[in-house]
Amino acid sequence: MRVDIREKRYKDKLALKDVHVVFPEGKTTLIIGTSGAGKSTLIKCLIGTTSYDGEVTDYQREHIAYIPQHPALNVRETAQDAIYWSGLFSRLYSKDELNKVVEHYVESMGLQSVKEHEIRRLSGGQQQRVSIAKELIRGKSIIIADEIDTGLDCGVSRDLISKLCNITHTENKTTIIISHNIVNIELYDRVIVLVKSSTKCGRITYSGAPEYIRDFFGVDDYVDILSKVNATDEGGLGEADYFIRKFSDYREKRAGHI
Ligand SMILES: Nc1ncnc2c1ncn2[C@@H]1O[C@H](COP(=O)(O)OP(=O)(O)OP(=O)(O)O)[C@@H](O)[C@H]1O
Numbered sequence: 718m719r720v721d722i723r724e725k726r727y728k729d730k731l732a733l734k735d736v737h738v739v740f741p742e743g744k745t746t747l748i749i750g751t752s753g754a755g756k757s758t759l760i761k762c763l764i765g766t767t768s769y770d771g772e773v774t775d776y777q778r779e780h781i782a783y784i785p786q787h788p789a790l791n792v793r794e795t796a797q798d799a800i801y802w803s804g805l806f807s808r809l810y811s812k813d814e815l816n817k818v819v820e821h822y823v824e825s826m827g828l829q830s831v832k833e834h835e836i837r838r839l840s841g842g843q844q845q846r847v848s849i850a851k852e853l854i855r856g857k858s859i860i861i862a863d864e865i866d867t868g869l870d871c872g873v874s875r876d877l878i879s880k881l882c883n884i885t886h887t888e889n890k891t892t893i894i895i896s897h898n899i900v901n902i903e904l905y906d907r908v909i910v911l912v913k914s915s916t917k918c919g920r921i922t923y924s925g926a927p928e929y930i931r932d933f934f935g936v937d938d939y940v941d942i943l944s945k946v947n948a949t950d951e952g953g954l955g956e957a958d959y960f961i962r963k964f965s966d967y968r969e970k971r972a973g974h975i
Pocket residue numbers: 727730732750751752753754755756757758759919
């Protein structure tokens with residue numbers, strides 16, 4: 718999936734400018750950024766729920782699954798039934814195949830021990846996994862999730878992301894996750910950092926492997942990245958403009974999309 722957003726405006730407010738990135742198949746991408754830097758706006762451009770000046774190419778709209786922070790599930794259904802019905806309605810499987818595929822996604826999303834439980838009895842993290850399994854069984858290949866691990870405890874959020882990474886790698890999915898849980902950064906294949914420029918416009922300042930990100934921003938600890946680029950929530954302060962330029966120079970040298 719290739720993204721070329723020249724500009725995204727909300728009326729006269731410039732929300733995003735010059736976002737040119739590729740989301741590769743078989744890889745997980747984490748999007749981090751200060752509040753108001755345009756993370757959710759970028760996702761809206763990807764899923765096509767807002768207009769913008771630019772193009773998103775190399776993908777099929779019907780292959781996208783969007784997972785919201787609070788999934789709409791039928792809470793009286795069991796986890797297994799929810800996944801089963803989603804698979805049945807997809808019409809992708811024969812009757813014999815379907816039970817096996819349901820089992821596969823129950824297992825790969827770590828829902829084995831709770832599959833007979835009604836969804837209302839599941840934890841937030843387990844409900845998220847049901848929601849993801851429902852999309853995967855429908856054959857969706859691009860999984861886009863906005864803050865799905867917000868409010869989950871550290872272990873649960875790590876577990877959720879690890880499972881998504883495994884399935885992304887083994888089934889060649891394209892997974893894009895917005896998260897504030899920077900502690901899991903090393904689990905992802907790629908990281909995109911969005912910040913607010915001094916004019917409060919959302920700009921990209923990093924797109925690449927997590928290994929090089931501390932070096933790029935000159936920090937010892939991942940948690941210091943965002944406070945360094947946008948020292949206050951309002952933007953305008955911090956070193957955002959410096960890193961926007963640094964990234965843009967770096968990208969020019971590497972010629973285009975990275
Ligand atoms: N529907 C809208 N109409 C007008 N302005 C909007 C709209 N949605 C977002 N914005 C503005 O666009 C900018 C980016 O918002 P966005 O929600 O994409 O940020 P975000 O990075 O997801 O922030 P957060 O981490 O707080 O969720 C903000 O300044 C926001 O106020």
